[in-house]
Amino acid sequence: MRLLFLGDLMGRSGRNAAIEALPGLREKLKLDFVVVNAENAASGFGTTSKIANQVIQAGADVISGGNHTFDQKDILSVIDNDQRILRPxxxxxxTPGRGYAVYDAPRGKKVLVINAMGRVFMNPLECPFRAVDAVLKKYRLGVTVHAVLVDFHGEATSEKMAMGHYLDGRASLVVGTHSHIPTADAQILPGGTAYQTDAGMCGDYNSVIGMDKAEPISRFLTKMNRERYTPANGEGTVCGTFVETDDRTGLAKRVEPVRMGPRLMEHLPEV
Structure with a gap:
C-alpha cells in the first residue's frame, strides 16, 4: 500500500495549499490512503466541520488532531458521529469523539489510524504509550489490519522517538506532529516501522511556525502579549511523509518526506 500523511494544516495558507495539492498527489503517488492533521486549520486554532469536509473532499481519508482539536466548538457537532475526524x-x-478507527482502503485493505498526544511540555493527559497499547491489543498488523498509522502529536523529540521505537514492528508508520518543522530523520526502524519525528506543517514558512512573525518576535523581546497570534497568509508549502508498505506484513518498505512549495527544498517521491 502507498500511504501519505500531511502535517498540521496551518491557517488559510496551509489548508488551501493542501486542498489544492491533494488531488494531484493522490494521482502522482498512486496513493491508497491519506491522513491529514488539521488541528490548526481554522485561523491557527482547531478546525471546523466545513474545513474538515473540504479537506476530505480534496482527497483525505482521515483528519487527525492534537491539543487544539476542540478550539472551534463547531467541531463538537460532528466529532461524535463522523469517524473520519479523530482526536488524541x-x-x-x-471526551467527545474517538482516538482511533479502522478504515476501508482499496482492494479490500483495512487501515488502522491512531491519534495520540504526548505529555512532555503538553497537557497532562493519560499515558499515550498505554493508550496506544490498548488499541494494538485489539488489532494486529498484517493479520487483522493491513496498515497501522500513528500520528503522535507532541512537543519533545525524545518522547516522539521513544514512541517510534516502542511501536517498532507493530505499526506501518509513526509520525510526529505539532512542532511545525519537518525533521530530516525519515527512516525505517529495525523492526520495519517507518518513522519521522515531525512531518512539518502545511503553511507559510515565511513565519514563526506558521504565525505572522511580528507578534512572536515582540513577545520574545518584551515578554508581553500585545496582540493575538495570527497565521501568516503567504503562499503555503505542503509537508508530509510518504510510506510504501509490504502487502503481506504491513511493515514499511520505503519512507520519504514530501515537500512542495516556495520556501523549502522540494522533494517528491518517484513511483
Missing part, C-alpha cells in the same frame, strides 16, 4: 486517543473519558 489519550484524552480522558468522556
Amino acid at each position: 486517543v489519550n484524552y480522558p473519558d468522556p
Whole structure:
C-alpha cells in the first residue's frame, strides 16, 4: 500500500495549499490512503466541520488532531458521529469523539489510524504509550489490519522517538506532529516501522511556525502579549511523509518526506 500523511494544516495558507495539492498527489503517488492533521486549520486554532469536509473532499481519508482539536466548538457537532475526524486517543473519558478507527482502503485493505498526544511540555493527559497499547491489543498488523498509522502529536523529540521505537514492528508508520518543522530523520526502524519525528506543517514558512512573525518576535523581546497570534497568509508549502508498505506484513518498505512549495527544498517521491 502507498500511504501519505500531511502535517498540521496551518491557517488559510496551509489548508488551501493542501486542498489544492491533494488531488494531484493522490494521482502522482498512486496513493491508497491519506491522513491529514488539521488541528490548526481554522485561523491557527482547531478546525471546523466545513474545513474538515473540504479537506476530505480534496482527497483525505482521515483528519487527525492534537491539543487544539476542540478550539472551534463547531467541531463538537460532528466529532461524535463522523469517524473520519479523530482526536488524541489519550484524552480522558468522556471526551467527545474517538482516538482511533479502522478504515476501508482499496482492494479490500483495512487501515488502522491512531491519534495520540504526548505529555512532555503538553497537557497532562493519560499515558499515550498505554493508550496506544490498548488499541494494538485489539488489532494486529498484517493479520487483522493491513496498515497501522500513528500520528503522535507532541512537543519533545525524545518522547516522539521513544514512541517510534516502542511501536517498532507493530505499526506501518509513526509520525510526529505539532512542532511545525519537518525533521530530516525519515527512516525505517529495525523492526520495519517507518518513522519521522515531525512531518512539518502545511503553511507559510515565511513565519514563526506558521504565525505572522511580528507578534512572536515582540513577545520574545518584551515578554508581553500585545496582540493575538495570527497565521501568516503567504503562499503555503505542503509537508508530509510518504510510506510504501509490504502487502503481506504491513511493515514499511520505503519512507520519504514530501515537500512542495516556495520556501523549502522540494522533494517528491518517484513511483
